[in-house]
Amino acid sequence: MAKPQKKYTGSSVFNTTPDAAQRKKYCRFKKNGIKYIDYKDANFLLKFVNDQGKILPRRLTGTSLKFQRKISQAVKRARHIAVLPFTGDMIK
C-alpha cells in the first residue's frame, strides 16, 4: 500500500487528472505513520512544492492540517539552508 506511492513523481501524486479527481484524497502522513518531516531531505520535500517552488495547498495534496503545518515549517527551513530554492522555474 505504501510502496506504489513512491513511484509517482511531481504533481502526478496529487489527484489533478479528471479520473483521479473522484478518488478520495487522504493524508499520506497519517496513512503511512510518518511523524517527522526531515527538512534536509530535498527529494521528499519536492513533492509538496510546485514547479516554481511554492508550497502546494492542502486542498490539492490532501494533507491534514497538522502535517501541512509541519511541511511548511520543513520547506521553509530547507529554503534557509539552500536545500530548496526560494523561487525557480521548473525546479523538478
Next chain:
Amino acid sequence: MATKTTKTKEESVVLNNYESVIIFTPVLSEEQLKDAVAKYRKIITENGGELIHEENWGLTKLAYPIQKKTTGFYHIYEYKAPASFVSTFELAFRRDERIMRFLSTVLDKHSIQYNVRKRNGEFNQGKNATKQQEAKK
C-alpha cells in the same frame, strides 16, 4: 562533568536535543574544514553539551547562490545541550567568516527517533535514499 542527568528536577541542568546545520564556504581546504569542524565539536563538549552524532555531506551544490558561491560544505551536529548553549553556539557561528549559513533546531521525540532510524540505515531501502547515497559516492 561526572554525572549527566538529563531530566531530574533537582538543580541539574536540563539537556535538550538540538541539531545544527552549518554551511562552510567552499574555498576552505580539507584541513581547514577539519579544523573548523573540530573547533565546534570542542565548543559543544566544553559547554556542558554532549555530541550525539555528526554528519558531513561534503561539497554540496546549493539551491541558490549564497555570498556568490554556488557550493558549500554541509556539516550537521546533533547534540544534547542546556538551552542557554544555543545562543553562544550561534554567536560563534556569526563571528566565523568561514560559515556562510547555519540553522539550529530543537529536536522533539519524533525527530530524535527519526534520526536514530536514519543512522541505523532503515531508510536505505527506498529508491530515493539509495539514489542519494550513490550520488554521494
